[in-house]
Amino acid sequence: MVTLNVLTGIATLALMSLGLGVIYGMMRIINLAHGEFLMLGAYVTVVATNAGINIWLAMLVLSPLAVGVFGVVIERCVIRFLYGRTLDSMLATWGLSLFLMGAVTTLFGNTVKGVSAPLGSVSIGRYDTSAFLLFVLFLTIIVFAVLWATLRYSRFGLIVRATMQKPDMAAALGVAPQWVYMATFAIGAALTGLAGGILAPISGVSPSMGSAFIAKSFITVIGGGASIIAGTGLASVAFGLVNQVVTFVSTPVLGEVALLVAAVVMIRILPQGITARFFKRSL
Amino acid sequence: MMKRLNLWSTVLVVGIALILTVAIPRLVGLYSLVEVTVMVALAVFAISQGFIWGFGGIQCFGQAAFFGLGGYTYAVAAINMGNSSVALMLGVVVPIVFAGVLGYFMFYGRITDTYVGVITLTVSVILFNLFNATSADIYRIGNTPLGGFNGIPSIPGLTVPGSPNVLLTPDQLWYVSMVALIACYVLLRLLLASRFGRVVVAIRENETRATLLGFDSRRYKTLTFMIGTGIAGLGGCLYANWGNFISPTVFALSMSAQSIIYVLVGGVATLVGPVLGAIAVQSMMSYLGTQQVFNAQLVLGLVLIVFVLLVPQGVLPALRSVLTNLVITPRQRRTRAVATTASMKERS
Numbered sequence: 239m240v241t242l243n244v245l246t247g248i249a250t251l252a253l254m255s256l257g258l259g260v261i262y263g264m265m266r267i268i269n270l271a272h273g274e275f276l277m278l279g280a281y282v283t284v285v286a287t288n289a290g291i292n293i294w295l296a297m298l299v300l301s302p303l304a305v306g307v308f309g310v311v312i313e314r315c316v317i318r319f320l321y322g323r324t325l326d327s328m329l330a331t332w333g334l335s336l337f338l339m340g341a342v343t344t345l346f347g348n349t350v351k352g353v354s355a356p357l358g359s360v361s362i363g364r365y366d367t368s369a370f371l372l373f374v375l376f377l378t379i380i381v382f383a384v385l386w387a388t389l390r391y392s393r394f395g396l397i398v399r400a401t402m403q404k405p406d407m408a409a410a411l412g413v414a415p416q417w418v419y420m421a422t423f424a425i426g427a428a429l430t431g432l433a434g435g436i437l438a439p440i441s442g443v444s445p446s447m448g449s450a451f452i453a454k455s456f457i458t459v460i461g462g463g464a465s466i467i468a469g470t471g472l473a474s475v476a477f478g479l480v481n482q483v484v485t486f487v488s489t490p491v492l493g494e495v496a497l498l499v500a501a502v503v504m505i506r507i508l509p510q511g512i513t514a515r516f517f518k519r520s521l
Numbered sequence: 522m523m524k525r526l527n528l529w530s531t532v533l534v535v536g537i538a539l540i541l542t543v544a545i546p547r548l549v550g551l552y553s554l555v556e557v558t559v560m561v562a563l564a565v566f567a568i569s570q571g572f573i574w575g576f577g578g579i580q581c582f583g584q585a586a587f588f589g590l591g592g593y594t595y596a597v598a599a600i601n602m603g604n605s606s607v608a609l610m611l612g613v614v615v616p617i618v619f620a621g622v623l624g625y626f627m628f629y630g631r632i633t634d635t636y637v638g639v640i641t642l643t644v645s646v647i648l649f650n651l652f653n654a655t656s657a658d659i660y661r662i663g664n665t666p667l668g669g670f671n672g673i674p675s676i677p678g679l680t681v682p683g684s685p686n687v688l689l690t691p692d693q694l695w696y697v698s699m700v701a702l703i704a705c706y707v708l709l710r711l712l713l714a715s716r717f718g719r720v721v722v723a724i725r726e727n728e729t730r731a732t733l734l735g736f737d738s739r740r741y742k743t744l745t746f747m748i749g750t751g752i753a754g755l756g757g758c759l760y761a762n763w764g765n766f767i768s769p770t771v772f773a774l775s776m777s778a779q780s781i782i783y784v785l786v787g788g789v790a791t792l793v794g795p796v797l798g799a800i801a802v803q804s805m806m807s808y809l810g811t812q813q814v815f816n817a818q819l820v821l822g823l824v825l826i827v828f829v830l831l832v833p834q835g836v837l838p839a840l841r842s843v844l845t846n847l848v849i850t851p852r853q854r855r856t857r858a859v860a861t862t863a864s865m866k867e868r869s
Contacts, residue, residue: 336778501643
């Protein structure tokens with residue numbers, strides 16, 4: 239039972255952080271509006287479900303689509319002016335984060351909404367657990383696998399990896415880095431939207447829900463280091479484990495504190511993240 | 522030449538501030554005075570961020586953590602001990618110690634600026650969550666319940682040092698806050714003129730070069746960070762004093778964002794800029810609070826985006842460059858332009 243809790247904890251952490259990891263790994267931009275992208279994804283699911291649309295459709299298709307499109311708009315209007323200016327891009331996304339929180343509060347009010355989780359519960363041996371959490375676990379594995387396969391084997395993945403390593407050389411070979419960056423930002427945003435949609439049934443949906451998750455996501459991504467998939471995955475396992483175990487013996491808040499302490503100590507030992515020292519050649 | 526200029530501008534700024542200190546209580550009513558006092562507390566907060574970011578080159582995205590720690594420390598100590606002067610000192614010392622530990626891990630790990638930003642931001646978020654979760658009665662320090670989401674009410678105000686029973690009146694609190702702000706300004710100016718300050722700025726300009734010249738950039742950065750957070754803690758004390766109340770919202774992300782916005786609006790790498798920025802932004806916020814059309818957070822976010830995109834150096838430096846462009850002759854402008862491009866190339 240504890241194992242299952244730990245596993246689903248790791249899975250949600252990994253899913254939440256993946257979008258951030260994609261954007262950071264590819265573009266060296268920390269999207270401080272990450273939490274608000276999650277929040278937007280959750281709101282899309284809630285609004286769509288309340289409008290009578292099937293919850294699976296809302297979570298798995300509409301949320302990523304809507305947030306992905308929103309990501310493109312933001313990339314074109316704000317981020318593309320700030321490539322190469324790391325601090326400024328972080329500040330701009332922070333402004334975006336405040337703006338989105340304010341906008342959603344104005345539109346939907348400062349109340350907690352929610353949708354009920356589908357699937358009910360299943361029994362594994364003697365224990366009952368939420369089938370939805372199991373679904374999240376499998377979904378996370380599938381998403382990671384698909385992303386890895388895309389980056390590793392497809393032509394698009396090759397272009398993306400080339401641009402990541404040497405943008406000017408890729409440009410010399412006929413790739414337009416700006417389009418690759420736009421696509422990457424859109425994919426990152428869409429993955430975040432997906433995670434937001436999945437979170438909607440698990441947690442309450444409110445304008446400020448993002449700030450409940452970003453701390454963990456940020457730590458996971460910078461703890462992971464340069465590699466998108468291996469870094470986010472490994473860091474999720476490490477920090478998810480610490481978080482869930484401490485949560486289990488004390489409270490969720492102390493779990494988060496333990497997560498932070500583990501991360502700060504780890505960053506002293508491995509300043510460039512896990513994948514800077516181990517699994518260097520991974521994706 | 523440059524040094525004398527700095528001295529005169531410092532004297533000018535302090536002079537204007539002293540005149541304002543004396544004049545404002547005579548010009549406005551008590552209600553407005555109380556409203557301006559909170560701006561002074563936030564200006565102290567702003568100047569701390571201005572120092573860390575503008576001169577130290579440290580991107581602290583969680584400055585509210587230290588502001589809040591200062592406020593909470595003051596609250597807990599003042600209620601427990603009844604002696605608010607000692608509480609004020611603790612309110613400065615505790616953030617410094619905390620920043621020392623955090624700074625050790627960050628700067629001695631030699632992590633990149635991005636990571637510093639994210640780690641400090643995360644620290645403030647987690648402190649926010651932590652203090653929010655202390656509503657149960659078992660969470661108390663001494664005889665002070667931390668109160669979780671509701672915060673700590675009826676914090677004793679500052680008293681006259683030596684006689685703990687004489688509370689300061691609102692206009693005395695105004696004088697104390699202003700003196701604290703001016704003292705911080707003068708202290709930072711002196712610090713920046715000293716050898717230490719020059720090394721700090723050198724590290725901001727080029728960390729590798731400063732290290733190669735034999736300065737331990739890790740130590741200097743940690744110390745800069747600690748000094749800045751101590752000032753932030755002082756701001757937190759004044760803030761807790763002003764409302765006699767503190768709640769976890771002081772740790773909120775929007776609070777850290779505000780400190781960044783103050784500096785960005787006023788001017789990066791200036792000390793007066795953040796103060797003016799704090800006053801401008803807070804005036805705007807209190808105006809926004811009186812109407813219901815626009816959400817204050819929405820406007821703050823827009824201000825941040827617009828400034829980053831259009832005026833990334835802030836208003837004061839932008840004004841300064843416009844003025845110098847007007848004053849100097851075209852020929853000087855050309856040489857200056859060449860010099861700027863050269864220095865920009867070097868930096869990139």
